[in-house]
Amino acid sequence: MLSEFDLIKQYFDRSRPGKAVLGIGDDCALLAPAPGMQTAISSDMLVEGRHFFAGEDARRLGHKSLAVNLSDLAAMGAKPVGFTLALALPSADQAWLQGFSQGLFALADAHGCELIGGDTTKGPLNICITIFGEVAPGHALRRDAAQPGDDIWISGTLGDARLALAGYNNELALTAEEQEAAGLRMHLPAPRVALGMLLASQRLARAALDISDGLVGDLGHILKKSQVGATLNADALPCGPVLATKDIGLRRRFMAAGGDDYELCFTAPVSSRDAIIAAGAQCGTAVTRVGVIDAAPGLRLVDADGGTLALQLQGFDHFAGTAGS
Amino acid sequence: MLSEFDLIKQYFDRSRPGKAVLGIGDDCALLAPAPGMQTAISSDMLVEGRHFFAGEDARRLGHKSLAVNLSDLAAMGAKPVGFTLALALPSADQAWLQGFSQGLFALADAHGCELIGGDTTKGPLNICITIFGEVAPGHALRRDAAQPGDDIWISGTLGDARLALAGYNNELALTAEEQEAAGLRMHLPAPRVALGMLLASQRLARAALDISDGLVGDLGHILKKSQVGATLNADALPCGPVLATKDIGLRRRFMAAGGDDYELCFTAPVSSRDAIIAAGAQCGTAVTRVGVIDAAPGLRLVDADGGTLALQLQGFDHFAGTAGS
Structure with a gap:
């Protein structure tokens, strides 16, 4: 024993x-x-x-x-x-x-x-x-530091972990190869430590958090703490390679409100764009611009043409028990 | 909800x-x-x-x-x-x-x-x-710092938490008053923070730990880490007030190998004796000298006359599931 x-x-x-x-x-x-x-x-x-x-x-x-x-x-x-x-x-x-x-x-x-x-x-x-x-003092990427006009960025890709969960739960049918590939994103997330350190040490980003309960719900924490709003371009969201083969409704839903992504969502002034792309390249992590911080409160989800999407999406609540409302 | x-x-x-x-x-x-x-x-x-x-x-x-x-x-x-x-x-x-x-x-x-x-x-x-x-650097009371000749001290009293457990488990019969009084020691332990800080900041003690799994087992960690032995005087151990009314065999067993005491056991040079008593008085915590650190390995339990007690006592192991073996 x-x-x-x-x-x-x-x-x-x-x-x-x-x-x-x-x-x-x-x-x-x-x-x-x-x-x-x-x-x-x-x-x-x-x-x-x-x-x-x-x-x-x-x-x-x-x-x-x-x-x-x-x-x-x-x-x-x-x-x-x-x-x-x-x-x-x-x-x-x-x-x-x-x-x-x-x-x-x-x-x-x-x-x-x-x-x-x-x-x-x-x-x-x-x-x-x-x-x-x-x-270093003053360098931490806090949730309360987003400013109107900031770009909103996402590291890596979204939605494959949620897709894997859907497969395990028989919400939809995946091939064995799809299940295995998407499952890796769920089981072996890659924490974006090097990127976060660069964004902070070079003062490229303002606010940041990691996406664990779904982008829309988690971004909501930044908006609330920073007392700002945001417009997200659903068609700009970086899609995981397995989810990318699925229909657009599922893609949008799993990218915007999936969960278990462990990617960074951060806001940064427009003047940081080139340096952020360089920082992503330096640490081998894709970075994608997906929206903008607004002075007006609330989160607006639009498509590439600027049309408003009426998705009701919420983050995961451990006591409510399921995603959504 | x-x-x-x-x-x-x-x-x-x-x-x-x-x-x-x-x-x-x-x-x-x-x-x-x-x-x-x-x-x-x-x-x-x-x-x-x-x-x-x-x-x-x-x-x-x-x-x-x-x-x-x-x-x-x-x-x-x-x-x-x-x-x-x-x-x-x-x-x-x-x-x-x-x-x-x-x-x-x-x-x-x-x-x-x-x-x-x-x-x-x-x-x-x-x-x-x-x-x-x-x-402060160098002030922490580590387990590996006991030296031969050190006194061994105990804060507060031992055994009442173990007595309460025995009552709850029907190992022995306690009156309602006894159960309540002993139970307070089990449910509301008083962490000896002020005493520990004085012992460290004034450099009065050398090694220390808190007694959570029973004195004998926990003191064994100091002995092992410090590569020393010890002689404990069973009759000097400070007994909890409820346990004090019980027979000597039970008293010795529950004081030496009870658990859940959350008292400090510490070693200190003989030159610290007066200052340790003053520190205890300053923070309202009794301190009792119960033995001595030996160069020879092993833990010897003796009575007040110096006779060896042959108690087989072990600390609590969370995977073995019970105290003692």
Whole structure:
């Protein structure tokens, strides 16, 4: 029987020199913040049956658990430093732990983000990560900083994760190849850390967030915090390659209100356009201009001809239980 | 139906000037670390049926969820700064949320510790708090710093929380008054933050931890990390007032290997004795000298006459499922 301490030692304590002054194994971890930098902090909790299917591949789940947290740092423009992992497990299943820790550390290492502490306990499967990053004072990409006239930009593509969900749920029929390709976007999101850091450090963007509950709902948070409105061009939204083969109604719906995209939505002055395109090229992430921030409140969705689209779209609410209203 | 955002706004977002540069409502919270200070970080996850009974009073649970985290800062000698709260709830029960948030914030305010962010989701009840404190470089009370000849000290009293558990589980019969009095120690632990900060800032103690899984098991972590041994005087252990009325065998067992005490166990040079007693008096926390750190490995439990006690005692292991072996 694997004990709690053996479990931590075998799968999570890598005992190697790192950024933490003191890592796993004491009452607290100790970090020495870089002089003058602010600490960005975010927590995400993933629950089986809610954020992932029961029986989900452990390695993919390790990746995704950290990816959604890295995405929050990306949305702030912060550089990843470290994270804590609190894990409730039904049992100490060694094959699961092996896969989960491999997926977790592969992504952590790619971003120089160190596991510095946490907690393990028995219970219904629940993964809670708190992540720490650093950002220079005044550089963070906040939700309340959008200004009328700003362009609205999206990184990467939208909608394939939602398409994969629709396939799993038999909302629509996908081929095995489509399901697999779209599923990768759902299971292995790529947090846009490098892009977020460039946008913040070069002061290219004003407001930003990551799209986790659907573009329209999430952009609404920027509009509310910044006390502005927006016009989005539905035909400019960058479509995931699998969704791109589907009909226009489905495309628009899944891009505008899909969820699980983990792409950045950010606003920036018109004067930043060339530099934003260069920043996207520098880190290998597509960036697409999809709309404009308005002084008038409200979110207007238009097509390429400027016609208004009357889509009723809402973000995902964890207590309402489903997307939409 | 209370939405996720309404829930956060109504019960957890107090929108008042605080220590955070940016608090609840963005992708990350932002903290400006005090210049030159290290950040102490700890996470604890509490699972229903594991760390607390189903149906536990929400206000007490709010207190305890934060208390166990504050206790980790206390064990490091760190000053509380802020915390994140990730909460999985079976439903958005407003009476529960009201009680939980009241218990949580009452303790948070008493320690100047601010809720800066978190996550809420639907799922089996699970409470995960990550806490942040600050401590001067070189002052943290680490587990690896005990030295042969150090006194071993305990704050407060031990065993009443374990006695309460025994009553709830019908391991033994308690009167209603005994159950209530001992139960307070289990449900409303008092984290020894002020004492820990004095021990660290005045450099009175060397190693420290908080006793959550039972004294013998937890002290074992200090011994292992510090590569030393210890002799504990079982008759010197400070007994909780309810347990004090029980027989000596039960007293010794519940004090030495009870769990849920959230008292500090720390080691200190003999030269610190008077100052430690003064520090305890200053913050209203009893401090008791209970043993000595030895160069020889192993933990010896003796009685007041120096006779060896052959107690087989182990700490609580969350995957083994029960205390002792």
